[in-house]
Amino acid sequence: MxxxxxxxxxxxxxxxxxxxxxxxxxxxxxxLPYSPGDGVNIPDSGPLKVRNVVIISDAEGEAANMIAAIVNESDEPQTLNLELGEGSTAQTATVRVGARETVSLGDSAENEPPLALDAIDGVPGSTIPVYFQSGDSEGVLYQVPVLDGELDYYGDFQP
Structure with a gap:
């Protein structure tokens, strides 16, 4: 028993x-940290914090707009350096953010247009490698999603 x-x-x-x-x-x-929106948050890009970055493209990838929020929590103005794509088709851009300010690319209330891009090497549904760097940091390479303007809230951003 x-x-x-x-x-x-x-x-x-x-x-x-x-x-x-x-x-x-x-x-x-x-x-586990994750990006709860359609875009991605970029870690370790330097003193600037890049939030919810996404690229809105036409169906062929011939033109695109980048939207994102860029936050500067420092007491000094900062510049975000971007390199989109790779090789001979890579594009560069910079965004200047004042001390203790936020720049929202594509915010119509702030009259801040999205960052216009030429032909990109990606179509909606794919990702594009983008290098983000600010301040003295080394920067980071991140895969940014490419979407189209089919969703209502992205319709105004489609080129």
């Missing part, structure tokens, strides 16, 4: 440990 009770307890413990053991060592999904 005792051996049956011990076997039942051992089996219950094994089942309980087997079904909950992964939760003891796995990373909690709520602790």
């Amino acid at each position: 005792k051996s049956r009770l011990i076997a039942s307890v051992a089996l219950s413990a094994a089942v309980l440990l087997g079904t909950s053991g992964c939760a003891l060592v796995s990373t909690q999904a709520t602790q």
Whole structure:
């Protein structure tokens, strides 16, 4: 009788440990950083924080607009240096952000137009490598999503 009770307890413990053991060592999904919008947040680009950057393109990728929020939390004006694409088709651009200011590319309320781009090497649904650098930082290369103006809130940004 005792051996049956011990076997039942051992089996219950094994089942309980087997079904909950992964939760003891796995990373909690709520602790992983992610971009909750359509665009991406750019980590480690320097003193400027680049938030929700996305490229809105026509169907062929012949023209595009970049929209993003660029935040300067420092007491000095900063410049964001961008290089879009790779090789001979790469484009460069800069965005100047005043001390303790935010520039929202594509914000009609602030009369801040999106960053106009020439032909890009990507179509809606793809990503484009973009190099972001500000201040003395080394910068970071990040894959930025390309969308079209099919969604109502992106319609005004499509070239």
